Amino acid sequence: MEYIVQTQNLSKRFGKEQAVANLNLQIRKGEIYGFLGPNGAGKTTTIRMLLGLMKPSSGTIKIFQKDITKERIQILANVGSLVENPSYYPHLTAYENLEALRKILGVPKSRIDEVLEIVRLKEAANKKVKGFSLGMKQRLGIAASLLHNPELLILDEPTNGLDPSGIIEIRNLIKRLPKEYGMTIIISSHLLSEIDQMATQVGIVSKGKLIFQDSIEEMRRFAQPKVLFKVNNSEKGWRCLLANGIKADYQNGVIFLEECSDEKVAHIVQVLVQEGISVFRVEEEKRSLEEIFLQMTMGEQAI
Numbered sequence: 001m002e003y004i005v006q007t008q009n010l011s012k013r014f015g016k017e018q019a020v021a022n023l024n025l026q027i028r029k030g031e032i033y034g035f036l037g038p039n040g041a042g043k044t045t046t047i048r049m050l051l052g053l054m055k056p057s058s059g060t061i062k063i064f065q066k067d068i069t070k071e072r073i074q075i076l077a078n079v080g081s082l083v084e085n086p087s088y089y090p091h092l093t094a095y096e097n098l099e100a101l102r103k104i105l106g107v108p109k110s111r112i113d114e115v116l117e118i119v120r121l122k123e124a125a126n127k128k129v130k131g132f133s134l135g136m137k138q139r140l141g142i143a144a145s146l147l148h149n150p151e152l153l154i155l156d157e158p159t160n161g162l163d164p165s166g167i168i169e170i171r172n173l174i175k176r177l178p179k180e181y182g183m184t185i186i187i188s189s190h191l192l193s194e195i196d197q198m199a200t201q202v203g204i205v206s207k208g209k210l211i212f213q214d215s216i217e218e219m220r221r222f223a224q225p226k227v228l229f230k231v232n233n234s235e236k237g238w239r240c241l242l243a244n245g246i247k248a249d250y251q252n253g254v255i256f257l258e259e260c261s262d263e264k265v266a267h268i269v270q271v272l273v274q275e276g277i278s279v280f281r282v283e284e285e286k287r288s289l290e291e292i293f294l295q296m297t298m299g300e301q302a303i
């Protein structure tokens with residue numbers, strides 16, 4: 001299998017602190033790789049190493065099958081990134097900001113219109129950046145990172161601080177890039193909900209270790225919501241379910257199941273009603289990333 005990004009035992013230590021420990025990332029072409037982990041898990045440190053901004057304590061990084069320590073310049077010529085909040089000249093327009101960067105990169109002038117089109121900022125091209133919303137600024141940052149037409153785009157928490165509509169804009173933009181331009185994308189986040197609807201592959205780091213790396217479908221198996229049944233006499237209801245061979249859980253007056261298909265929900269409601277219990281509500285409770293981590297790491301160091 002040919003990987004666009006492959007790390008082997010990638011590690012970074014800051015004094016006594018092991019920020020990244022033996023990471024083996026494997027990212028294929030055309031994937032949107034959601035790099036997930038809570039704050040402080042080691043995402044930014046990993047990304048900085050991938051971009052050659054920080055030296056690993058040990059381990060290797062290959063991007064486009066090339067070793068970053070040996071062919072850094074050639075690799076980075078094909079990598080775009082948005083790592084910290086990008087800085088702009090606020091009194092210049094979006095176009096002028098990109099033009100300043102274009103001159104440094106030495107790409108044709110026509111590329112500015114192309115990237116503005118990709119991030120859907122063409123209409124705002126001649127507006128001063130100081131009037132831009134945070135979402136527009138992030139899109140401009142992505143436009144800047146696309147100027148040199150990279151094959152790999154690395155985005156560190158690009159939706160941080162955005163409102164829901166800003167998040168949707170970025171999500172739609174990112175989803176289009178592999179399809180329309182054959183790009184591979186790494187996008188980090190501490191919120192599963194933010195990358196859930198765009199990632200095709202997921203890597204989860206916790207305390208510097210990769211505890212999960214697989215397809216989003218496999219991830220969703222872990223992230224299935226709990227189903228809660230709110231009824232008038234919950235303890236009786238729960239005992240009825242057990243008596244009918246339905247393995248439900250009961251806590252703080254609520255009956256719940258960790259996994260429950262539509263058919264099973266219908267069956268449970270039927271059983272409860274038949275026993276004379278009123279069902280007020282059936283709710284889904286989404287699991288937080290922390291709960292999923294807990295589930296994944298239960299009893300083990302890593303998967």
Ligand SMILES: Nc1ncnc2c1ncn2[C@@H]1O[C@H](COP(=O)(O)OP(=O)(O)OP(=O)(O)O)[C@@H](O)[C@H]1O
Pocket residue numbers: 014017019037038039040041042043044045046190
């Ligand atoms: N330059 C540094 N010097 C010392 N410690 C650092 C440095 N950079 C990061 N760390 C530590 O390494 C650990 C991982 O940090 P990192 O920023 O990579 O996490 P993260 O997953 O990106 O979290 P966040 O979402 O908060 O940025 C943290 O405990 C952090 O304090």
